[in-house]
Structures are given as C-alpha cells and as structure tokens.
Amino acid sequence: MKKKAEIYRMVTPDHLCPWGVKALDLLKRHHFEVKDHHLTSMEENKRYKEENRVDETPQIFIEGKHLGGYDALREHLGLSPDPQEGETYQPVLAIFAVTFLMALSTTWLTLGSLSLIRVAELFIAFSMCALGIQKLQDLKGYATGFVQYDLVAQRYVPYAYVYAVIEAGGGILMIGGLFTWVVAPIVLIASSIGAVSIFKAVYLEKRDLKCACVGGDSSVPLGFISLTENLLMMAMAIWMLTQAA
Structure with a gap:
C-alpha cells in the first residue's frame, strides 16, 4: 500500500x-x-x-x-541538499569528461581510428577552450578569485583577463595547429606562472582557496585539479613546439 x-x-x-x-x-x-x-x-x-x-x-x-x-x-528521504553545498570538483570533472569524449569522437571522425596522441592533443585543447569559456562568461567574478593566488595578477589585475583569453584562444589555435611558434610559447609562460602560483598558495602557504578555473563564484577547491589544468597546458605547449621544430 x-x-x-x-x-x-x-x-x-x-x-x-x-x-x-x-x-x-x-x-x-x-x-x-x-x-x-x-x-x-x-x-x-x-x-x-x-x-x-x-x-x-x-x-x-x-x-x-x-x-x-x-x-x-x-x-x-535521505538525499543530499539541493543545490549541493560545500566544495566540489564536479564542475571541472564534468568539463574534462565531456572534452575527453569530444576528443575521442573527433579523432575517430577525422582519422578513422583512435590515435592516442591525437586524442590527448584534442582533449587538452578542447579543455582549454571549455575552461576559457567559463572564465570569459564572467570576467570580473573570475578575476576576483584569480587575483587571490596568481602571482602576476596580484601585481597587475588586467592580467587575469589576458589569461582567460590566452587559455581559450590558445585552445582554439592549437586544435588547428595554427601559429604554433607564437601561441605555444605564450601558453607555456602563462600556464607555468599559473602552476607556480597554485603550488605556492596551496602546498607552501597552505591557503584554503577556491579555484577560479571554472569562473566566478566557484565551489571548486584550489588544489591538485587546478594544478593539473596548468600542467596539461604546459605539456601541450611543449609538445606543439617539439612537433613544429
């Protein structure tokens, strides 16, 4: 009943x-x-x-x-709060999951096979585009979080806006392998600064911060996932340079 x-x-x-x-x-x-x-x-x-x-x-x-x-x-009913409360990696994991599947389907469409190298290239480039969109949709909100840990943005706030454009624009150009000798070094420098900034804030200073990787009003904690974003960008830039040499 x-x-x-x-x-x-x-x-x-x-x-x-x-x-x-x-x-x-x-x-x-x-x-x-x-x-x-x-x-x-x-x-x-x-x-x-x-x-x-x-x-x-x-x-x-x-x-x-x-x-x-x-x-x-x-x-x-024993269910979690709605909307979800507290810190969560779900926004970043959702982006990575979707961009990885996009990379798989695009590689299969263009090559007729799943070349691991091309999948990795597209996964990183698509992720850069998706994360860049998250930042660009609310630049002011994103910048408020970014300046709390980025070493360059703390000294020159407009760099936060530049970083968002570098990430999205770099991803777009890397998909097509365009202007590699210009794009790759810029992405490498920006992502290296980002990685050092995050490592300093999280692992040296032990600060409890939110990551600006998915834009303003983020509930994603600054930490390993955020560091991984920058390390992937660094790897992509170095790989593109070696391929263009």
Whole structure:
C-alpha cells in the first residue's frame, strides 16, 4: 500500500514554483500517492503562509503529518541538499569528461581510428577552450578569485583577463595547429606562472582557496585539479613546439 502525501505549492499563470515541481517529482518517484494542492495566486500563497505560520512554499505533509518544505523532504528521504553545498570538483570533472569524449569522437571522425596522441592533443585543447569559456562568461567574478593566488595578477589585475583569453584562444589555435611558434610559447609562460602560483598558495602557504578555473563564484577547491589544468597546458605547449621544430 502506497504512503500518502500532500503538497501545497504555488502554480499561477505567471509563476510555477520550481521547488514545488521538484518536490512533487520526488514524492512520485518515491512511490507516494500525492494529493497536489495548487496555490493559484500570489495572494493565496501569502495567505497560506500566514495562516500556517510557514516562511515558504511548497509545504509537504506525509501521512497527515507536517514535514516542511523541499529541503525537509530531501532530508526525510535521505538525499543530499539541493543545490549541493560545500566544495566540489564536479564542475571541472564534468568539463574534462565531456572534452575527453569530444576528443575521442573527433579523432575517430577525422582519422578513422583512435590515435592516442591525437586524442590527448584534442582533449587538452578542447579543455582549454571549455575552461576559457567559463572564465570569459564572467570576467570580473573570475578575476576576483584569480587575483587571490596568481602571482602576476596580484601585481597587475588586467592580467587575469589576458589569461582567460590566452587559455581559450590558445585552445582554439592549437586544435588547428595554427601559429604554433607564437601561441605555444605564450601558453607555456602563462600556464607555468599559473602552476607556480597554485603550488605556492596551496602546498607552501597552505591557503584554503577556491579555484577560479571554472569562473566566478566557484565551489571548486584550489588544489591538485587546478594544478593539473596548468600542467596539461604546459605539456601541450611543449609538445606543439617539439612537433613544429
């Protein structure tokens, strides 16, 4: 026999509460028989909260007992908070996973085989482009995080913006092997500075910082993954130079 639940959520012609939608979905996926009550106007929503002395909607009841809002429901079901709280490497790992698969599919399309060298080249170049996009979409927010640890940006803030362009532009040109003798040395210098800056901040000074690698308002901790980003860029630049020699 299914457990019974009731939910009071805001559903108006102008606004559909996303937390209400997600709460309803959770209840259904956990096999509750749900009675869905719609609060169809801002006034009705406000009145419901005042009458029931709650600060938010949706509000959920399980087997007639008041549970609370969306967060309380997730906790009741043994689920992690939404949105995720605290530090996470998920944004960077997601980028690396997608760019690696892009490198595989592109190599197969162009060569008809999976050349490990070409896969590695494209993986690094695609990753540079993707990470550069993350920085370029909010340059000011990204720069605020970058200047906290980058040795050059601490002395000359506009370098933070230059670094984002170097990363994205370098990746684009490296995909096609264009202007190698200009691009590769610039990328090598910028990524070397980045690697030294991160090593100093994290491993020598033991500072607890967020990485600006995925742009502003990052929840990614500065550390090994961030250092790896710069080391991959250094390796790519050196490899391109040896291939062009």
